[in-house]
Amino acid sequence: MTHPTDPKMQSCIDACNRCRQTCLHEAMTHCLESGGKHISPDHMRLMLNCAEICQTSTNFMLSNSTLSSQLCGVCAEACEACAKSCEQLDGMEECAKACRECAESCRQMAGSYAKQATGAQERVPADEL
Template sequence: MEITSAMQDCIDACDNCHQACLQTALTHCLEMGGRHVEPNHFRLMLDCAAVCEMSANLQLSGSRFSSRICALCADICHACALSCLELDGMEECVRACEACEHSCHQMQA
């Protein structure tokens, strides 16, 4: 299986989003407290990091399930971006989620 430039862009977006969500959740959000660690928001950030990592891994392995995971990844990234928009200091996470959502939508098509 050859990795196309579109696939590599999506893998990179997924890797970036995985890192941004995990790092932001475990540093910024924990330090801020309050709404930043509200259970639904915090779990969503960890879910987003996990699905982005899985999406990148399945694309790298050429899995026949990668397009289905990309669809789920796009949905979770969208929800995470909306949740992060409501809080202070979450711009990097929002940008990473939006880029990953866009890229995953392209890959699922």
């Protein structure tokens, strides 16, 4: 059974899924096999946290959670931090790219949700407040 999803939201879900898969795969293969700075605690934490927040953001969007805006904003920050960390290391270009694309998509979704919430508040008749 499929559910209609806003194309912008579906694009963000897809970006989050790509980022999650890429971060998890690169952390568990490329980074562990490369060693050195690739397995520094800060870098590994960022990669695993990025993968986790991407999964959680996807879940929140799919459930139409009222907290999706805030979570997408946090996801964008985590993805940016992960991209910066990956850019400092050899062979992490694909991960950095997936993180940057996800961050951009999440920023757009966070802004979209915020506009919807503001618009919904403005349309409420005064006698119902």
